Amino acid sequence: MGEAPAFYADNLQNGFDIKTIKACETSISIQCKTYVIGSSDDAFVVRICDQTTGNWVIPNILGTKPKPGKGYSAAALNEDRIVMIKKGSSSDDCIWFLEVDTPYVKEQKQILGAEVVAWSKGVRGNAEAPIVISGPSGVGKGTLISKLMEEFPSMFGFSVSHTTRAPRGMEQDGVHYHFTERAVMEKDIKDGKFLEFASVHGNLYGTSIEAVEVVSDSGKRCILDIDVQGARSVRASPLDAVFVFICPPSMDELEHRLRARATESEEQILKRLRNAKAEIEQGQSSGIFDHILYNDNLEECYQSLKDKHSLTSSMTNTAAPLGINLPEEHSVSAMDSKIIIKGGTAELENASKNL
Ligand SMILES: Nc1nc2c(ncn2[C@@H]2O[C@H](COP(=O)(O)OP(=O)(O)O)[C@@H](O)[C@H]2O)c(=O)[nH]1
Numbered sequence: 001m002g003e004a005p006a007f008y009a010d011n012l013q014n015g016f017d018i019k020t021i022k023a024c025e026t027s028i029s030i031q032c033k034t035y036v037i038g039s040s041d042d043a044f045v046v047r048i049c050d051q052t053t054g055n056w057v058i059p060n061i062l063g064t065k066p067k068p069g070k071g072y073s074a075a076a077l078n079e080d081r082i083v084m085i086k087k088g089s090s091s092d093d094c095i096w097f098l099e100v101d102t103p104y105v106k107e108q109k110q111i112l113g114a115e116v117v118a119w120s121k122g123v124r125g126n127a128e129a130p131i132v133i134s135g136p137s138g139v140g141k142g143t144l145i146s147k148l149m150e151e152f153p154s155m156f157g158f159s160v161s162h163t164t165r166a167p168r169g170m171e172q173d174g175v176h177y178h179f180t181e182r183a184v185m186e187k188d189i190k191d192g193k194f195l196e197f198a199s200v201h202g203n204l205y206g207t208s209i210e211a212v213e214v215v216s217d218s219g220k221r222c223i224l225d226i227d228v229q230g231a232r233s234v235r236a237s238p239l240d241a242v243f244v245f246i247c248p249p250s251m252d253e254l255e256h257r258l259r260a261r262a263t264e265s266e267e268q269i270l271k272r273l274r275n276a277k278a279e280i281e282q283g284q285s286s287g288i289f290d291h292i293l294y295n296d297n298l299e300e301c302y303q304s305l306k307d308k309h310s311l312t313s314s315m316t317n318t319a320a321p322l323g324i325n326l327p328e329e330h331s332v333s334a335m336d337s338k339i340i341i342k343g344g345t346a347e348l349e350n351a352s353k354n355l
């Protein structure tokens, strides 16, 4: 259980020099490690004490960090993460998780050969539903997905599709696509291994059931980059997903992006542009998509994808409270899968009920 304010850095034992941190800190023990989370002027800092050796480590911190603040409480959840609740913050900034031993963090520890923790932002509502992203070739789907995965590495995982098209220069088998022979893919489709498949721009593309399972088994939210036909199939399947269609600001701009990307032959570019018109029409009028975004300015579209029109709003219960105004005197604890905030004010009781 963590209390806010907890204790000051100067109170820490074990000879670890963290006196430079001015603001208060809170500490949480999970298994044989104590995680000390402190807020300096410009960031949250994390230190780990191994209780068996008494050694302190500064971990690699992945994910987007919460903005620093002084009022916050923390509690251990499921032995693999710490939930942190920030005082007086907006609803999309009040709950954060510091993952300390989740499958993602374990994997990163192995890759980096070092201690790792990862921040992820808490969301309320349907945070598990996969996200289907569709749009014409060159509109920026891949760019937006990369940004999302970069900012929230522990939250989102990409469903790696199969395709019969040839790899582009930088594309890696098993990372961007599973590049495969048509005969093999056709057999696997017959054998029921695919959730959906479609013929797009003259090649076969499909999402295997395994591709989606790999992501959900890792505890992440699955992102699918698939065409409109594929989106229609997923819509008709039992998979509950959020559907986002990305439109270009104009056909001229789409052509410009496709040519500037310089990954396709002239013949392929013309084919993709021809197909784009029908895709945009279907994307806008088929009723398949929950959200239609225009990718004119990349940053604005990315922001919309995250916040306003699609991901967070579809994940957020609109009846949820606007932030949680935690007073200085309160405590947070976790029991089963409930987070309990104790404080005493009516406002706090309401906030706690809504959590
Ligand atoms: N139905 C379906 N479409 C896919 C799948 N993977 C990719 N696509 C779509 O296939 C189209 C072509 O993809 P790609 O060759 O990578 O070119 P890009 O659109 O220019 O990035 C895009 O519309 C993708 O969304 C899949 O697994 N299933």
Ligand SMILES: Nc1ncnc2c1ncn2[C@@H]1O[C@H](COP(=O)(O)OP(=O)(O)O)[C@@H](O)[C@H]1O
Pocket (backbone or CB within 6 Å): 135, 136, 137, 138, 139, 140, 141, 142, 143, 144, 257, 258, 260, 261, 295, 296, 297, 298, 299
């Ligand atoms: N908003 C934007 N403004 C300008 N260029 C963009 C924008 N979004 C993406 N791009 C560029 O357009 C090209 C196509 O984007 P990409 O993500 O590959 O599209 P898709 O995956 O939909 O085929 C890339 O070179 C990318 O850098």
